[in-house]
Amino acid sequence: MTFSSYARAFRCHSRTVIRGHVVKACRSVRGALSELLVLALYKEVSLSSTEYVLREKVTVAKKLLKYTDDPISEIYTWLIFRDQSQFLKVFKQYTGMTPKQFKSREAMTAL
Known part of the structure; x- marks a missing residue:
């Protein structure tokens, strides 16, 4: 099947x-x-189901960081990460930067 x-x-x-x-x-x-x-x-x-779900969570996190002013603490909680440390580790693993760095970069490209 x-x-x-x-x-x-x-x-x-x-x-x-x-x-x-x-x-x-x-x-x-x-x-x-x-x-x-x-x-x-x-x-x-x-991809394993875990890898796929993590990748999709990071995709959603990137959109939230780019288009909202939601704090990182709300984003990782909403996306059901265990804690901020896990969120930062996974986000950096998939994007090569921290959420804060990503948000700053997106703010610079928007200007």
Whole structure:
């Protein structure tokens, strides 16, 4: 069974699920994310489910940092990171900079 067929079973378009809505999709099926679904996800995007979710969380964090004035403490809490230290580590791992550096860089490019 492919990830696309799971998406159809849960009445989601597979592109919607794959493009940034995995966390929402997982919540909507309330624990139905089985081992087969995780394997299908890995096969389609070549990432573990953890890596994929972290990457998507960083994508959302970048948008929040760029377009809102929300403090980092609200952003990492909203994105369900354990604490600010974990958020900073993951954000830097995926972007090469801290959230503060990212926000400063985005502010400079907006001018």
